[in-house]
Amino acid sequence: MTKVVAFTNKKGGVGKTTTAINMAAYCASFGYHVLVIDMDSQGNATTGLGLSKGSLKKSVNAVLAESDKASNNILPTEIGGLDIMPANVDLSGAEVSLVYKKEREKILRAALEEVKSDYDYIFLDCPPSLGILTMNAWVASDSIIIPIQSEYYAMEGVSQLMNTVQLVKKHLNPGLFIEGVVLTMYDGRALISKQIATELKKFFKEKLYEIIIPRNIRLAEAPSYGQPIITYDPKCVGARAYKALTEEFLSKQTQERE
Numbered sequence: 095m096t097k098v099v100a101f102t103n104k105k106g107g108v109g110k111t112t113t114a115i116n117m118a119a120y121c122a123s124f125g126y127h128v129l130v131i132d133m134d135s136q137g138n139a140t141t142g143l144g145l146s147k148g149s150l151k152k153s154v155n156a157v158l159a160e161s162d163k164a165s166n167n168i169l170p171t172e173i174g175g176l177d178i179m180p181a182n183v184d185l186s187g188a189e190v191s192l193v194y195k196k197e198r199e200k201i202l203r204a205a206l207e208e209v210k211s212d213y214d215y216i217f218l219d220c221p222p223s224l225g226i227l228t229m230n231a232w233v234a235s236d237s238i239i240i241p242i243q244s245e246y247y248a249m250e251g252v253s254q255l256m257n258t259v260q261l262v263k264k265h266l267n268p269g270l271f272i273e274g275v276v277l278t279m280y281d282g283r284a285l286i287s288k289q290i291a292t293e294l295k296k297f298f299k300e301k302l303y304e305i306i307i308p309r310n311i312r313l314a315e316a317p318s319y320g321q322p323i324i325t326y327d328p329k330c331v332g333a334r335a336y337k338a339l340t341e342e343f344l345s346k347q348t349q350e351r352e
Contacts, residue, residue: 106222109278119322120340144320237273
């Protein structure tokens with residue numbers, strides 16, 4: 095049974111793409127077949143998995159705006175078992191071109207029916223906004239993972255995001271739920287990080303993952319080399335954290351099925 099998960103936060107720079115691609119890479123390393131869909135016109139998931147977005151002809155935009163088949167726009171990565179539907183510069187115009195399409199929020203969900211059974215997990219890296227691309231991702235998804243940075247403004251916009259999730263759940267995707275919340279870029283020496291962790295635990299309760307992602311220079315470097323942390327530096331503290339987070343995520347999937 096394929097599970098589709100959207101990684102989302104309306105705030106940028108919170109480790110959303112880093113979390114999506116690294117959890118995808120670790121899932122693949124554990125033997126699962128995984129597809130990452132880059133829904134952000136910046137294409138960070140695409141470059142973070144080793145593809146040059148400037149030269150790509152295949153993209154999620156072709157599926158959304160041009161009604162091309164999903165299977166025509168999926169590429170392999172260098173990680174065995176991990177594929178990507180990349181983003182290129184054309185996606186920046188998708189918000190406008192989709193406005194006039196019928197049932198525009200449901201285009202991606204319909205397109206994924208063709209390839210869904212080929213994968214155990216499909217991870218969607220959403221843009222830092224609540225526009226039509228994010229709506230497509232949420233409508234196509236079973237659940238949402240919210241990465242939140244451990245900084246002063248961490249909770250800013252979370253209530254709006256939660257309200258929008260409820261609206262999508264009510265009108266477009268009744269089965270959608272919050273899979274979990276990941277605390278990222280954590281600095282254990284900083285009092286504010288500890289305070290934010292406490293506040294998130296109060297707000298999200300059991301939805302907050304126990305594994306916390308630390309601030310780590312190797313995690314920051316890896317995307318510039320087009321690699322997830324599992325290949326860039328598998329022994330660093332950031333790699334160990336993402337491996338443990340993925341294990342926590344997968345263990346919850348097992349519990350759900352039981």
